[in-house]
Amino acid sequence: MADPTSPHPGTSALRVYPHDLETRVDRKESLVEDAYRALKASILDGTLPAGYQAVEHRIADQLNMSRTPVHEAVIRLQHEGLVRVLPRRGVQVLPISAIDMVEVYQVLVAMEGMAAMLLAQHPERAEASIRMMEDATNQMERALKGEDLRGWARADDQFHRVLVSECGNQRLAKMAATMVDQAQRARTVTLQFRQLPHASVQEHRVIISAIRAGDTLGARTAAEAHRTRASGEIIKAIERL
Amino acid sequence: MADPTSPHPGTSALRVYPHDLETRVDRKESLVEDAYRALKASILDGTLPAGYQAVEHRIADQLNMSRTPVHEAVIRLQHEGLVRVLPRRGVQVLPISAIDMVEVYQVLVAMEGMAAMLLAQHPERAEASIRMMEDATNQMERALKGEDLRGWARADDQFHRVLVSECGNQRLAKMAATMVDQAQRARTVTLQFRQLPHASVQEHRVIISAIRAGDTLGARTAAEAHRTRASGEIIKAIERL
DNA sequence: AAATGTTATCTGGTATGCAAGAGCGCATAA
DNA sequence: TTATGCGCTCTTGCATACCAGATAACATTT
Numbered sequence: 001m002a003d004p005t006s007p008h009p010g011t012s013a014l015r016v017y018p019h020d021l022e023t024r025v026d027r028k029e030s031l032v033e034d035a036y037r038a039l040k041a042s043i044l045d046g047t048l049p050a051g052y053q054a055v056e057h058r059i060a061d062q063l064n065m066s067r068t069p070v071h072e073a074v075i076r077l078q079h080e081g082l083v084r085v086l087p088r089r090g091v092q093v094l095p096i097s098a099i100d101m102v103e104v105y106q107v108l109v110a111m112e113g114m115a116a117m118l119l120a121q122h123p124e125r126a127e128a129s130i131r132m133m134e135d136a137t138n139q140m141e142r143a144l145k146g147e148d149l150r151g152w153a154r155a156d157d158q159f160h161r162v163l164v165s166e167c168g169n170q171r172l173a174k175m176a177a178t179m180v181d182q183a184q185r186a187r188t189v190t191l192q193f194r195q196l197p198h199a200s201v202q203e204h205r206v207i208i209s210a211i212r213a214g215d216t217l218g219a220r221t222a223a224e225a226h227r228t229r230a231s232g233e234i235i236k237a238i239e240r241l
Numbered sequence: 242m243a244d245p246t247s248p249h250p251g252t253s254a255l256r257v258y259p260h261d262l263e264t265r266v267d268r269k270e271s272l273v274e275d276a277y278r279a280l281k282a283s284i285l286d287g288t289l290p291a292g293y294q295a296v297e298h299r300i301a302d303q304l305n306m307s308r309t310p311v312h313e314a315v316i317r318l319q320h321e322g323l324v325r326v327l328p329r330r331g332v333q334v335l336p337i338s339a340i341d342m343v344e345v346y347q348v349l350v351a352m353e354g355m356a357a358m359l360l361a362q363h364p365e366r367a368e369a370s371i372r373m374m375e376d377a378t379n380q381m382e383r384a385l386k387g388e389d390l391r392g393w394a395r396a397d398d399q400f401h402r403v404l405v406s407e408c409g410n411q412r413l414a415k416m417a418a419t420m421v422d423q424a425q426r427a428r429t430v431t432l433q434f435r436q437l438p439h440a441s442v443q444e445h446r447v448i449i450s451a452i453r454a455g456d457t458l459g460a461r462t463a464a465e466a467h468r469t470r471a472s473g474e475i476i477k478a479i480e481r482l
Numbered sequence: 483a484a485a486t487g488t489t490a491t492c493t494g495g496t497a498t499g500c501a502a503g504a505g506c507g508c509a510t511a512a
Numbered sequence: 513t514t515a516t517g518c519g520c521t522c523t524t525g526c527a528t529a530c531c532a533g534a535t536a537a538c539a540t541t542t
Contacts, residue, residue, distance in 0.1 A: 031496070032316075055523065066497045071524085072313060079317075081412065088504050088523050103412045106355060110413070114351035171322065171344045172351070175416050272526070296493070307527045312494080329493045329534055 031065045035073035038063060043082050043093055044185045050095035059091070080178050082185075096186045098238045104182045105231035109224050111176040112160065115167035116207055116223035120216040122168075129166035130212055133159050137204040144198065149191050156197075157184050159204055163223070183234070190237035199229065272306045276314035279304060284323050284334055285426045291336035300332070321419050323426075337427045339479045345423045346472035350465050352417040353401065356408035357448055357464035361457040363409075370407035371453055374400050378445040385439065390432050397438075398425050400445055404464070424475070431478035440470065 039059070042048040060070040074091050077083045081100070085091050119126045136159040143151035157180065164176035203226040210219035280300070283289040301311040315332050318324045322341070326332050360367045377400040384392035398421065405417035444467040451460035 057523080067524090068496055068498090072316065075313065076320075085524080090523075103410045106359070106410050107352075107413050107416070110351040110355035111348075114347060118347070169344045169347050171420070172348050175348070179412070298493085308494090309526055309528090326494075331493075 031063075031069035032072045032076075035059075035063055035065065035070050036076055039073060039077060040082065040181070043077070044181055044188065046185075046188050048093050050093050050189075052093040053086075053090050055090040081182065096182070096189060096238060098235050100182065101186050101231070101235050101238055104179050104186075105227055105234070107179050108160075108176065108183065109227045109231070111172055111179070112163055112227055113220045113224040115164045115169070115172060115176065116211060116219040117216045118167040118169060119163070120211045120214055120219035123212050123214045126166065126211065129162055130208060132162045132166070133204065133208055136162065137201055137208065140204070141201050144196055144201065147196065149194075149196075152197070153184075153187055153191055156200060163207075186234055186238060190234060190241070193237055193240060194233065197230075197233070200226070203229070272310035273313045273317075276300075276304055276306065276311050277317055280314060280318060281323065281422070284318070285422055285429070287426075287429050289334050291334050291430075293334040294327075294331045296331040322423065337423070337430065337479060339476050341423065342427050342472070342476050342479055345420050345427075346468060346475070348420050349401075349417065349424065350468045350472070352413055352420070353404055353468055354461045354465040356405045356410070356413060356417065357452060357460040358457045359408040359410060360404070361452045361455055361460035364453050364455045367407065367452065370403060371449060373403045373407070374445070374449055377403065378442055378449065381445070382442050385437060385442065388437065390435075390437075393438070394425075394428055394432055397441060404448075427475055427479060431475060431482070434478055434481060435474065438471075438474070441467070444470070 039048070056067050056070050056074060059074075060067045063070065074083060074085060078085060081094065083091050083093050119129065123130070136155045139155035140152050140159070143149075143155055160180050160183075161177065164180065165173045167173060203222065207219060207222045207226060210222050280289070297308050297311050297315060300315075301308045304311065315324060315326060319326060322335065324332050324334050360370065364371070377396045380396035381393050381400070384390075384396055401421050401424075402418065405421065406414045408414060444463065448460060448463045448467060451463050
């Protein structure tokens, strides 16, 4: 702040967007949580691009806190595979490789398949969740018509986040959410290079109706097929980069 | 150390086994890692039973380090669902509920099913891993004949850890390992109340031969069926407690 | 004796201080 | 001019210090 002209290449990216980071800190739960959310959000939406590198102390200054909570948040992000700390080099935002996405989507196929199955086991209990997934899907359709790729991606994310967070299994929900984060980030990067993804809307509807019908196997199969197909597209897109 | 007779109820359990904790600290990677491993191992094998409660500072004393690394390790364990920190009460080892095990086994069904499928996609590449699983299964059989329940459990664990760690997907491996940890802990508690589990050996062999035959769907189905059945038994055993 | 208010203490979260090691640059020598 | 070696700096990991808030015990009053 005292030196807004500092031209160090390693720190410029953070200095360019100080407001973005600070405004993301609103919750008062704990500073570690604040730092975690702020950094993660910035990484996921591309504000902090792959390869971006910064030192804990500087991040702490940006977020108006000491190194301690930043340190813990960074370690958490490292465990999730979003950053790595290079000894005596600083924290580095990891690039997304095709191999990473293969892994992420394999996990998502397994977990969302299970989540869809669990929801289908109690369709009546899950009605509110199903409605949310329907809303998200409808919004995807609207966004597609308006060729609003960002809006489509946001709604698609919403569908998948509801699917796993409402399945009733908190452990599954939490792990799958971490994978969805990574998928979201990959998509943010590749979005501009892709065709309009028309198939998703229909596939989501198949999943929804199987869940509502209590067709556990059908719901699972549909969820798996959807992620498997999407997986191929994303990975091709990443390989083109 | 200076006060081996301290009778505080909240700290006695740790004081009783100082050697157990300290001898687990051998790696020199980082103190956080040391603390994490020591605490986790003690929780998994029952040295620190559910309900056990201690204060970070005291744990740090036991492990001959400061609070900082202990604090970080505890937070990690909390994320994994093994402990929780009660504000101004200390760190508490969580009990294992039937609901927890339902969740854990649902995740394992999904992930080990996927892992078996991935292995079956490249049986030749996986030959070394398959051998390890065979060894583990043979050892289970021997342990059963000798009615060595502990030995059986150890070998069974080994089988499942190899299955997920060798599947080629590191994210899946890491997440599944966390779930296997919890399953292991639950089994340690319930082992004494169970019948000799004869079915497992045969089921493992089915999984192995499907993988070796490159039968992806069969491997997946067999792995799922195995965990699904075992799930029922463990959960019944826990509910009896 | 019981209930309530006050205060001392204890804990986790956070900040700051300290040390060790690796990289980078500069100086010196060939 | 180039290569090599020494030392300074910079960064993380760990230790220590500090603080706010909640609990629990004690005292006081009814």
